[in-house]
Amino acid sequence: MNIMEGNYMEKLTMDKVEERLEHLSGWKLEDNRWLTKRYRFTEFLDGIQFVSRIAELSEDIQHHPFMNIEYKVVTIKLTSWRAKGITDLDLDLAEKYDSIFLQVAE
Numbered sequence: 001m002n003i004m005e006g007n008y009m010e011k012l013t014m015d016k017v018e019e020r021l022e023h024l025s026g027w028k029l030e031d032n033r034w035l036t037k038r039y040r041f042t043e044f045l046d047g048i049q050f051v052s053r054i055a056e057l058s059e060d061i062q063h064h065p066f067m068n069i070e071y072k073v074v075t076i077k078l079t080s081w082r083a084k085g086i087t088d089l090d091l092d093l094a095e096k097y098d099s100i101f102l103q104v105a106e
Contacts, residue, residue: 008087008088008089009080009082009083009087009088009089010083010087010088011080011083011084011085011086011087012085012086012087012088012091014029014032017029017035017086017091020091021035021091024091024094024095024098025098026038026098027094029086030077032085033079033084033085033086034077034078034079034086035076035077035078035079035086035090035091035094036075036076036077036078037075037076037094037097038073038074038075039073039074039075039076039097039101040072040073041072041073041074041104041105042072042105043072044071044072046072046104046105047069047071047072047073047074048069049104050074050100050101050104050105051067051069051074053100053103053104054067054076054097054100055067057093057096057100058093061089063080063089063093065077065078065093065097066078076097078090078093078094
């Protein structure tokens with residue numbers, strides 16, 4: 001993932017966001033500015049491991065989501081502050097977070 005490549009950090013149109021959301025299970029558009037999803041875990045520590053792995057990825061690419069832990073539920077909110085909205089990076093990260101969830105929840 002190269003966040004400096006091309007138009008990766010440009011704000012997407014709502015049509016483009018909604019088109020890509022059709023391929024992402026459980027992700028929702030909130031206030032036309034945020035991508036949000038709630039992940040439910042069977043064990044508390046699985047949620048903590050999930051958050052830790054997302055934090056490492058986020059730190060590596062310097063793009064950080066809002067994360068909220070409520071016992072066995074982790075809520076993620078993504079947006080790109082510089083673009084003032086949702087970018088390809090946010091949508092690609094949503095896919096990566098889903099992959100991490102599948103690995104942790106196994």
